Amino acid sequence: MTQTEAKSQPHIRVRNLTLKYGDKLIQKDLNFDINRNDIFIIMGGSGCGKSTLLKHMIGLYQPAEGQILVNDTSLWTETEEHRQKMMRGFGVTYQAGAMISSLTLSENVGMPLELYTKLQPKEINELASLKLSMVGLAGFENYYPSEISGGMLKRAALARAIALDPEILFFDEPSAGLDPVSARLLDDLILELRDSMKATIVIVTHELASIFSIGSNSVFLDAETKTMLTTGNPNELLTNCCDDKVQRFLRRGEMGKSDMARSKVGVEI
């Protein structure tokens, strides 16, 4: 945890980023900054490339053009080894949890520790139990991922993501498929971890409740124009942003009187 570094510097900078799958353009001309301690929301309609952007940011895919700078170092100009090292500073949870099904929760959480530290097996178990208890799963060490519920699986995935005390936590749809109460509890947990671990958090989501309650910064991606429409605090966007698509998204398709007619066409959330 590097609390001492200059807090005014953006933690992650995205510059002129273009994302492609082969020849298929997903998003272009993305420019935004993520500050330290931000909870940064990547939002937009289904299929606009939110998860793709996340996967580029964590170094899984190489961007077609542009730069992703973490602490002013580009992910892709350095050597493979250096990128691996940077990626170790990221904790990631995937949409469906992506826990390794043949390992118990304790082994799943302990795996990064086993791979990247020289800790003894007993110490690894101890730390894995600690991480599991932090996400409210004390006592579930010897369960297999198939034996626990969806909400617990998301928490377990979070425990694995924080195993190496990452500086940046990435979440892909953390509350998808959870009931409102569990989703709220997970949001609270994310906030708590951000505050106590001094981590920067990047979340892909289209849960409006989460966006407004925990988001401190955001970017809005659009599937039609294949670029970002705006960036900023979601609550401010709600009052200040004059883009129709953003407003429609943030208000669940319910527009002011004048826009009623238009909003009936092609609402996609």
Next chain:
Amino acid sequence: MTEEVVTFHRQSKNTLRVLIKGDWNISFGLQNPERFFAHIKSNPETSHVELDASQLGAWDSSLISYVVALNALSKEHHLKIDITQMPEGIVRLVALAEAVPEREGVAKRRAESTFVDNLGSGVINATSQLMAFITFFGETLLSFARLAKGKAVFRRQDLFIFLQDNGPSSLAIVTLISVLMGMILAFVGAVQLQQFGASIYVASLVGLAMAREMAAMMTAIIMSGRTGAAYAAQLGSMQVNEEVDALKTMGVSPIDFLVLPRTLALVLMMPLLTIYANVMGVLGGALVSIAMLDLSWAMYIEQMISTVPLKHFMIGLFKSFIFGILVALSGCYMGMNSGRSASAVGQATTNAVVLGIVLIIVFDSLVTIVTTLLGV
């Protein structure tokens, strides 16, 4: 780590101050709370513990882990512990770790099992597996009965795809294995029979062995590895994706829809493949005979026809039909009963091939014993 990162100071008679210093990083290893334990043990009058972080540098989970351990030990010995002087992040993370206590009875202990335990659970497991397999076999029979009455619901295209995959698409590998099998048989026979000047009997040997045993068995083993494994993997991943449940909800019997076309396709194709394997095996034997033993094609064929009666071929064909059922059933059974995880699907595939091959060999032995006793 040259310096101690934790030191203990006695503030007063009943207060112990734990001074936490320097940088804490999980790469240095974890601190053991044993020294703390020794301190409170040696001074039974201790009632208060204070944590002092005034000289603390950078920290991570290794410190949280230590503080949580101290907390737990203090609670166990009814000591009052004060961690409020620690940085806020640590206090909050410790609170988070202790917020949801372990629920009663939720922890699973990995039970130590003795040989007797293992034997017992092994037998129980094997019995229930056997019962489940018999049930599955029965369900498949009922499904075939529905098919005969024209009431089974499945897609005709599926059947044709499986027929294509089990038949024509398997020809290449069946050709290769059968020709080589025939050549091996001819070669082994030739070495022995040449010594007696009875080379011509190589034709009888190859014909008999292929027709009665090898063609059917080798084809069945190939299909077990090729198709049985594929069936288990397909059905297993459908289980993982809840596709089987979706079919049930649509009122479709998964046995009719998934197992029936697969089994039917394999049962239809296996005898055909076996006939083809016979031809290829005989061809392989002929190649060796002609090249090594100076037999002519005509002599080879003539000898084979006159010494190998058709009944051997029919026995082989009958076996291949049963092998088809066994391979399809073991593949489908393992797939339908697969667990819902990636590793479970892999396990199901392995089991399907193992079970398939075991059943093939066991059934083959049974047929051999019965036909020998009957003198067929």
